[in-house]
Amino acid sequence: MAKIKKTIKTIKVDADRCNGCRGCEIICSAYHAEPRYSSINPAKSRIQILTHRLKDIWLPVFAGEYTPSECMGREKYIIDGKEYDECAFCRATCPSRDLFKDPDSGLPLKCDMCEGEDEPQCVKWCLNDVLTYEEREIEVDEEEEAPLEDMEVGLESMADKYGLDKLQDAVARLSQQKKA
Amino acid sequence: MRYGETGYNLEIDLATGNIERVETDPKLLETHLGGLGTSVKIHWDRVPPEVKPFDPENLLIFSSGLLNATPAFSANRTVISFVSPQSELLAYPMMGGFWSAELKHAGYDKVIFSNKSPDWVYVWIHDDKVELRDATHLVGKGALETQDLIREELEDPRAQVAAIGPAGENRVFVASIEQSRSSSSRLGGGAVMGDKKIKAVAVRGTKDVHIHDGPAFMELMQEITEYINYRNENPIPDVMTILSGIGSPQEMVHTDEKWHTENFSWGNARERRKGFWTDEIDESWSQSQTDAIQRLISCYNCPQHCGALISHENVPRYMMKCFSKLTYAMAAYVDNLDFGFQIAQKASEYGVDAFSFPQILAYGVELKEAGILTDEDFEGCPEDKEGRFYWLMDRVVHREGKVGNLLADGTYWAGKALGPEAESLAHNNIKKHEQLPIKLGMLDPLYFLMYATNEKISITQIEGNWPQAAFPKMEQRERFVEDWPQLPDESWKEWLLEWELRGEKAIPYYPTPQIAAQIVDWMEMLHNIDDALCLCAGMASFCLKPPYHIHNYPRLVTALTGLELDEKSLQKIVNRSRNLHRAFNNLRGMSRKDENPPKDHWKRRFPELEEELLSTYYEFKGWNHDGIPTKERLHELDLDYVADELIKRGLLKDGED
Numbered sequence: 137m138a139k140i141k142k143t144i145k146t147i148k149v150d151a152d153r154c155n156g157c158r159g160c161e162i163i164c165s166a167y168h169a170e171p172r173y174s175s176i177n178p179a180k181s182r183i184q185i186l187t188h189r190l191k192d193i194w195l196p197v198f199a200g201e202y203t204p205s206e207c208m209g210r211e212k213y214i215i216d217g218k219e220y221d222e223c224a225f226c227r228a229t230c231p232s233r234d235l236f237k238d239p240d241s242g243l244p245l246k247c248d249m250c251e252g253e254d255e256p257q258c259v260k261w262c263l264n265d266v267l268t269y270e271e272r273e274i275e276v277d278e279e280e281e282a283p284l285e286d287m288e289v290g291l292e293s294m295a296d297k298y299g300l301d302k303l304q305d306a307v308a309r310l311s312q313q314k315k316a
Numbered sequence: 317m318r319y320g321e322t323g324y325n326l327e328i329d330l331a332t333g334n335i336e337r338v339e340t341d342p343k344l345l346e347t348h349l350g351g352l353g354t355s356v357k358i359h360w361d362r363v364p365p366e367v368k369p370f371d372p373e374n375l376l377i378f379s380s381g382l383l384n385a386t387p388a389f390s391a392n393r394t395v396i397s398f399v400s401p402q403s404e405l406l407a408y409p410m411m412g413g414f415w416s417a418e419l420k421h422a423g424y425d426k427v428i429f430s431n432k433s434p435d436w437v438y439v440w441i442h443d444d445k446v447e448l449r450d451a452t453h454l455v456g457k458g459a460l461e462t463q464d465l466i467r468e469e470l471e472d473p474r475a476q477v478a479a480i481g482p483a484g485e486n487r488v489f490v491a492s493i494e495q496s497r498s499s500s501s502r503l504g505g506g507a508v509m510g511d512k513k514i515k516a517v518a519v520r521g522t523k524d525v526h527i528h529d530g531p532a533f534m535e536l537m538q539e540i541t542e543y544i545n546y547r548n549e550n551p552i553p554d555v556m557t558i559l560s561g562i563g564s565p566q567e568m569v570h571t572d573e574k575w576h577t578e579n580f581s582w583g584n585a586r587e588r589r590k591g592f593w594t595d596e597i598d599e600s601w602s603q604s605q606t607d608a609i610q611r612l613i614s615c616y617n618c619p620q621h622c623g624a625l626i627s628h629e630n631v632p633r634y635m636m637k638c639f640s641k642l643t644y645a646m647a648a649y650v651d652n653l654d655f656g657f658q659i660a661q662k663a664s665e666y667g668v669d670a671f672s673f674p675q676i677l678a679y680g681v682e683l684k685e686a687g688i689l690t691d692e693d694f695e696g697c698p699e700d701k702e703g704r705f706y707w708l709m710d711r712v713v714h715r716e717g718k719v720g721n722l723l724a725d726g727t728y729w730a731g732k733a734l735g736p737e738a739e740s741l742a743h744n745n746i747k748k749h750e751q752l753p754i755k756l757g758m759l760d761p762l763y764f765l766m767y768a769t770n771e772k773i774s775i776t777q778i779e780g781n782w783p784q785a786a787f788p789k790m791e792q793r794e795r796f797v798e799d800w801p802q803l804p805d806e807s808w809k810e811w812l813l814e815w816e817l818r819g820e821k822a823i824p825y826y827p828t829p830q831i832a833a834q835i836v837d838w839m840e841m842l843h844n845i846d847d848a849l850c851l852c853a854g855m856a857s858f859c860l861k862p863p864y865h866i867h868n869y870p871r872l873v874t875a876l877t878g879l880e881l882d883e884k885s886l887q888k889i890v891n892r893s894r895n896l897h898r899a900f901n902n903l904r905g906m907s908r909k910d911e912n913p914p915k916d917h918w919k920r921r922f923p924e925l926e927e928e929l930l931s932t933y934y935e936f937k938g939w940n941h942d943g944i945p946t947k948e949r950l951h952e953l954d955l956d957y958v959a960d961e962l963i964k965r966g967l968l969k970d971g972e973d
Contacts, residue, residue: 155611155614155620156613156617160389162385162386166387172530172531173533173534174526176422177522177523178385178417178947180524186473189613189625190464190625190633190634191633192625192627261541263541263544263619275667
């Protein structure tokens with residue numbers, strides 16, 4: 137299969153510089169509000185600072201892929217004297233925790249790197265340089281699957297939860313009601 | 317839809333356990349904004365002057381402000397208001413941390429506690445679900461320890477918890493309410509909370525807070541952010557380090573304490589130790605601090621580093637803010653800063669005010685030295701300075717024995733109970749409240765007015781935008797004024813340019829009473845705006861050349877709420893709340909006779925000038941000779957109902973201006 141070049145966007149996290157202010161959560165939720173900046177809700181942020189203040193833990197984590205089932209990860213990691221659950225570093229929206237789910241609908245949230253902006257808003261508004269935006273090029277197969285949009289990720293998780301048939305019925309019923 | 321505010325308060329009657337979510341009147345935004353402003357209105361409406369601090373009718377209000385839970389940097393204050401057991405006036409110590417934004421996301425602007433619980437409880441507010449939960453297992457636990465225990469019990473690491481320690485449980489008059497790295501310290505909110513048998517208030521919220529014009533709000537924040545970056549990169553020259561930056565005093569960052577240790581007084585605000593800061597002390601104290609600090613931290617949505625996680629050998633971890641690193645060591649006359657870092661851990665868990673409490677302990681030592689308290693009263697107390705402070709602290713926090721029980725009421729009330737000699741040793745109070753341990757030479761007209769008249773009753777929290785002293789050289793003055801957009805009026809720059817260190821245009825006669833009244837009124841107004849918005853004063857009213865000021869506050873509030881505001885109308889709103897607060901305290905007996913800084917605060921006092929300063933300031937504020945708002949001023953501020961009450965109670969005479 138033919139290879140093409142693709143730009144990978146990443147955010148380097150220097151957790152040692154984090155002062156724990158959670159400004160990144162605020163700006164993320166504001167940016168993704170509809171209309172943009174119309175509301176704030178850190179519970180809807182696609183970056184979350186996992187915090188245990190007295191244990192000196194301030195760990196920014198980004199929302200990643202939705203997954204319908206839990207993994208086996210139950211390990212504990214001790215790094216520099218601090219104990220973390222294996223889950224702490226995981227980006228997944230998964231049934232084992234309420235992280236990265238919209239608090240109203242329960243639908244999964246995913247970091248989109250603020251597509252269309254020069255850099256992600258969390259990077260821009262962190263004045264302590266905890267987050268650094270980086271781009272690098274990699275080679276990938278030409279026919280890679282297009283990434284799912286927010287709505288599709290939500291639909292997929294609902295299909296997992298309720299079954300595709302029920303979901304289709306519900307959509308059909310709703311469209312009938314709207315037409316009527 | 318309500319913007320900026322949630323539009324709901326939580327009313328909790330602790331006697332019956334009844335909890336209600338009450339919609340607030342949208343008009344209050346126009347008349348009192350929010351935060352302290354709307355809280356004062358509730359106290360005025362519901363707490364008559366006969367109510368004593370420990371009466372069930374004394375309301376305890378935890379309030380957020382308009383800017384909490386928005387992208388406005390450093391808007392993280394929670395204002396806690398109550399009638400203080402110490403001053404018997406309406407107190408409003410504010411704390412930073414993470415609590416108020418969480419409350420708004422749970423869907424409430426304020427939590428209003430009335431009456432008393434029969435048993436120890438803590439409150440768990442999780443969005444629409446609000447419970448009073450048993451707290452008997454938490455009694456006696458430290459204020460920090462309690463926060464983590466509750467998070468574990470609720471299995472919610474994201475719950476923000478404000479808690480009292482044993483000092484609050486025992487109604488120590490200077491007990492604090494602790495939350496994360498912050499505390500609501502002054503004037504005994506912890507004692508009122510303990511009296512109501514509330515061990516803690518935990519909150520977790522997952523709801524939206526709405527902005528009226530988001531893009532306009534963010535555009536303003538972009539400007540403000542640029543200025544924050546500029547100020548962080550360009551400290552103000554020609555002033556001492558601690559005043560050169562923004563944020564609360566950066567006590568955790570800076571190690572050079574020559575100024576504080578030599579200019580603030582040691583012991584019970586007694587002695588300035590000139591020459592204390594030797595190279596040896598510099599090395600040892602800097603080392604202690606560097607070793608103790610694990611990480612510099614901030615409050616919610618703030619880029620600064622005013623606090624620190626402290627990991628000091630021999631004591632459990634805790635979080636420290638600001639000046640508390642020095643207060644215990646200096647009050648105890650201990651020349652080793654390790655002692656300061658160690659004892660502050662215990663003080664944080666006990667939950668006491670780091671300004672008043674060390675002075676109270678030092679006062680106890682003086683009472684013993686004067687023979688007013690006896691060897692018998694101090695039986696079992698170690699001889700060394702450090703041991704003596706720990707021993708006293710344990711007794712006072714638990715109200716143990718005669719010494720503990722007396723000192724737990726603070727220096728003013730202890731002095732009153734022990735007689736005239738003891739009263740004269742309680743020398744550093746204003747309105748019954750211990751002040752900053754600073755004793756200076758020449759009367760300063762601005763500081764005189766701020767000390768004497770402000771409702772916060774704590775000079776440490778009402779300093780402001782005007783430099784603390786004249787600059788010696790004209791070129792320094794010119795440098796300072798050339799870049800000073802925060803001033804309300806360009807013409808004020810002349811006052812600074814003319815202000816000299818010595819001579820006619822120096823303190824105490826310059827700034828003149830007229831000028832002093834305007835500057836103090838301006839600085840106070842800025843504080844009142846911050847208190848309504850729940851913005852950290854360290855990024856606004858408290859520091860030199862701050863990011864937030866009178867020219868951008870109205871635009872921010874308009875973008876947030878949709879309420880059309882300009883500088884004048886914003887000023888009028890906070891002036892209204894300020895006068896309502898004043899009248900509330902007037903009804904409780906406060907008047908001109910109480911507006912008197914400690915006798916020994918300055919060596920050189922000028923009784924006639926001080927009277928003139930007060931009279932000029934009162935006139936400027938629209939208050940009568942006794943410091944009570946006149947009927948005319950109250951009418952201008954749409955507070956005719958307040959004038960009626962003052963007339964009814966005989967404090968104002970009808971027709972008197």
